[in-house]
Each structure stands twice: as C-alpha cells, then as structure tokens.
Amino acid sequence: MSPRLKIISLCAAFTLPLILFSSSMQPWTVEPVMGGVQEFLYPMERLWHSTSSWVKSSIHHYVHLSKAAEENTDLKNKIRDLEAAMMDYSHQEQEANRLRKLLNFTQRQTSEALPAEVVNHSRNTPFLSLRISRGSQDSLDVGMPATTPQGIVGKVLRTGLYHSDILLLDDNNFYLDVLIERTRTRGVLKGISQNRCRLLLHRRSEVRIGDTIITSGLVGAFPKGLPVGRVIKISYESDNVSQMITIEPWVNPEALEELLILKAADPQVENIIEANNREWIHRITGKL
Amino acid sequence: MNKHEAHLSTTSPCPRWQKPATLPFQGSWQTFCVLLSLLLMQFSIFPSFFPHIPLETVPAWIIFLGVTHTPSSAITWTLLTASFLETHSSSPRGLYFLTLTTLVCVVIALRDHISWKYTFPWSIVILCGYLWFLSAESFTLSALTPSYENLITALTAWTTRLITGLIFGLILARYTISRGGEALEYR
Numbered sequence A: 001m002s003p004r005l006k007i008i009s010l011c012a013a014f015t016l017p018l019i020l021f022s023s024s025m026q027p028w029t030v031e032p033v034m035g036g037v038q039e040f041l042y043p044m045e046r047l048w049h050s051t052s053s054w055v056k057s058s059i060h061h062y063v064h065l066s067k068a069a070e071e072n073t074d075l076k077n078k079i080r081d082l083e084a085a086m087m088d089y090s091h092q093e094q095e096a097n098r099l100r101k102l103l104n105f106t107q108r109q110t111s112e113a114l115p116a117e118v119v120n121h122s123r124n125t126p127f128l129s130l131r132i133s134r135g136s137q138d139s140l141d142v143g144m145p146a147t148t149p150q151g152i153v154g155k156v157l158r159t160g161l162y163h164s165d166i167l168l169l170d171d172n173n174f175y176l177d178v179l180i181e182r183t184r185t186r187g188v189l190k191g192i193s194q195n196r197c198r199l200l201l202h203r204r205s206e207v208r209i210g211d212t213i214i215t216s217g218l219v220g221a222f223p224k225g226l227p228v229g230r231v232i233k234i235s236y237e238s239d240n241v242s243q244m245i246t247i248e249p250w251v252n253p254e255a256l257e258e259l260l261i262l263k264a265a266d267p268q269v270e271n272i273i274e275a276n277n278r279e280w281i282h283r284i285t286g287k288l
Numbered sequence B: 001m002n003k004h005e006a007h008l009s010t011t012s013p014c015p016r017w018q019k020p021a022t023l024p025f026q027g028s029w030q031t032f033c034v035l036l037s038l039l040l041m042q043f044s045i046f047p048s049f050f051p052h053i054p055l056e057t058v059p060a061w062i063i064f065l066g067v068t069h070t071p072s073s074a075i076t077w078t079l080l081t082a083s084f085l086e087t088h089s090s091s092p093r094g095l096y097f098l099t100l101t102t103l104v105c106v107v108i109a110l111r112d113h114i115s116w117k118y119t120f121p122w123s124i125v126i127l128c129g130y131l132w133f134l135s136a137e138s139f140t141l142s143a144l145t146p147s148y149e150n151l152i153t154a155l156t157a158w159t160t161r162l163i164t165g166l167i168f169g170l171i172l173a174r175y176t177i178s179r180g181g182e183a184l185e186y187r
Helices: A003-023 A033-065 A067-100 A268-276 A276-286 B002-009 B029-047 B060-070 B073-088 B094-111 B119-143 B148-180
Strands: A115-123 A129-132 A145-147 A153-161 A164-168 A175-181 A188-192 A197-202 A212-213 A227-236 A244-250 A258-262
Touching: A003 B094, A033 A067, A033 A115, A033 A212, A033 B029, A115 B029, A129 A258, A175 A227, A188 B002, A227 B002, B029 B060, B029 B073, B060 B094, B060 B119, B060 B148, B073 B094, B094 B119, B119 B148
Parallel strands: none
Antiparallel strands: A115 A129, A115 A258, A129 A164, A145 A153, A145 A258, A153 A164, A175 A188, A175 A212, A188 A197, A197 A244, A212 A227, A227 A244
C-alpha cells in the first residue's frame, strides 16, 4: 500500500464513523446488511439459552420438589379467587361495551398478542436491550409494543429472521405518550436509564407520589390504558414553569423470562403508507 | 537456533511487520470463530454464571487484532466486531464504529515502536484502550440524558468492566506472548 493511500484510508477510517456517529443519536433499526451479522450469533445464543434453561429447570424441579405440594395448594386457592374475579370482570366488560355502544363511542381495537421468550439481556453496556425468540418470520415489525400483564416492557427495535431486539422503556431513546390515570393529565415520557423514566409536566398539574401512569393510545402503536409505572419522585425545575416526575416502570426487565408482543401497527405510519402506497415504504425500509 | 531466532535473523536488519507464523488466531475462519466465541461468552455465558459482574472483552480483542494482524485485516475485523456490538444493543449508531476504529488505528500506528514481548507494554496499552472505550460510552450516555445519577452509576459499572476487561486482556496478552512473543519484537 502506498503512503498516500495509507494516509487516505486512515483518514477515512477516522472520519466515516465520526460522520455516522454525529449524524444521529438513534440506534440501528432497519438494516439489511447490519442486521445480517446477528444471524451468525443468534443460533449460538439460542443454543446456550436453551441448554442453560434446561439445566436450571431440571435442578429446580428435582431439588425443590418438596415445596411442590404446598405450592400446588396455594395455586389452587389463587385460581379459585381469580376465577371469581374473572366472572365479575366479564360482567363489567359486557356492561362497558353496551354503554360504549349507547354513547356511540368507537370500539377499542384488540390486537393479537404473540408470546416470546427472552433469550438474552445485554447487561454489559449502558445501552440495554432484550433479545427475544420471535422475528420477521412471525410477522414482527419495528415499533410493535412489548408488554407483560404487569405493564409495558418496551417496543421492537429491530427484527432478524428468528429473533428481535426490544428497546426498553428506560432507554434514553424511548419516548411514549402517557396519561396520569387519576387526573388524565397527558405528557410525553422519556427513558433515563437505571429502570427509571421521566415525565415533564406543567408546574400546576396535579400529581402525587404513587400515581399510576398509563398509555394514552394517541401516538404510536401502544393501545390506550396499558400500565406503564408509578410516580416515585416529584421535583421542580429551576425555570419555575415545569415539574419533573420520576417514574418507576412496573416491569423490571432484568427478571423477565417471557413477554407478549402486540401485533399492533402504528396508525400514523399506516396512514402515511396508505397515502404514499406500500411500495414506497418498502423501498425506504429496504424490504423489497 | 530456535524458530524465533531464525525468524529474527532472516528479517534483519530492520524487520518491520513480518507476521510471526506462531501467533494465535490468524486464519480468517479461526478469527471469525474466536470473535463469535468471545461475543457469546460476553453476552450469554459469563452473565449466566455472574449476572452482576459485566465482562468486556472487545477492546482487548481489538488491541490483539491491531498488534498481530496486518493493518487491512485488523481494520476489517474491527469493523465486523463493531457491527456485532452496534446491532446487539440500543447504542447510537456509529458509537462502536468510531471508538473501535480509532483504537485499532492508534494501535497500528504505534505497534512498530512498542516491545510486545513483555506483559507491561500490553497492560498499559490495554488499560488506555479500555479507558478510551468506556469514556466514549459514558460521554455518549451523559450527552443523551444529562444526569448526575446516570454518571455515578455509569462510573460504578465502569470500574467493574475495567477490572474484568484488564484481567481478560492480560490473559490474552500472556497467551499471545507464549505463542509468539519473541517474534513480536519488531524494532
């Protein structure tokens, strides 16, 4: 290699990643070339996860068998209580639907939920994400909500053939339109790491420690009313105009083993696709 | 005359970058398999045994590539490693490309002036490499969300990653020295 070519390639090696880095602070989402590299790593991760899970569950089953009978009785009691509660809820749901019809409210759309297994947590970087065992083969798409019965986990960040990565609720690049359940005050939630989120509201908005935060269903693919977290700290900004609410999500991603992906499309993106035809969006996302 | 002395005598008077035949992990497939194994160990195997101790293998691996591979090969493998990291986390695009490419370029530029057959120079370079890598991550994190809490937690995690990384780096360095350390005396 000639000295001039060497200098040019060294300069390129420095400047191109710098341009790439400074152009956006967002993670990779749709990347036909970049996503391909993970197809080599994922089968090994999956194999390790299956083997270690099998070993752990075998140990758990045989070593802790003595507690099984006691646990079984407890669970039977819980099922009986839950069945009674379910009966009550189904009556209430029917009543709510009847009232919605009477008042000419739009019916809420229910989206299909796909269960997925958590294969990997990337713990050794400050930029956390979860890897799950469902991918584009299962019709998963970027932006679909990831939830558990306790609350929201995050949304699909990128998809591989047989796996997807989840952008967590506390990630610095996560934004979500939310409501305070008690007062119906609306705001935009932002992840701030360490299993915490932040909500900036007007100083006069009424908020209390312990208030529950739910999704508003107005922006993005998240349906209305999903639990997000609870208020744990309220601090006032120096501008005397706003108050900063710190929220602890209901779900701790460290302890997650399974989650649900809601196959819900973002209505705004759907409108854009409808207006500009589907080929255009496929060309943009590199799926053609 | 042993193998390393023979190598030195044939490449005198000033042998600049003659890759010793005995160095570990040199073939393309071998390098690729080692890279996959390192990432699997970092992302899956180590966390399942020690969930609260983060292991960081990548900067030490990049320094190893910079020292023992040809410049073009080292840069290519670095770009591949960076692409693995970038598509495995929610980091801003280009962060690992930038930090790792810079690191490998500096190592390539310096390698003719450092004696790689001793552990001490390796440990200094590995320490500097980790400081650069972790500082870049912390700086990006604090740029995304400026908060003291974030910075303090990042610094705590930083120390653990620095220690585990240094231990891993020194193991890799000792192994490299034992396999071809004499031949790594380039000047």
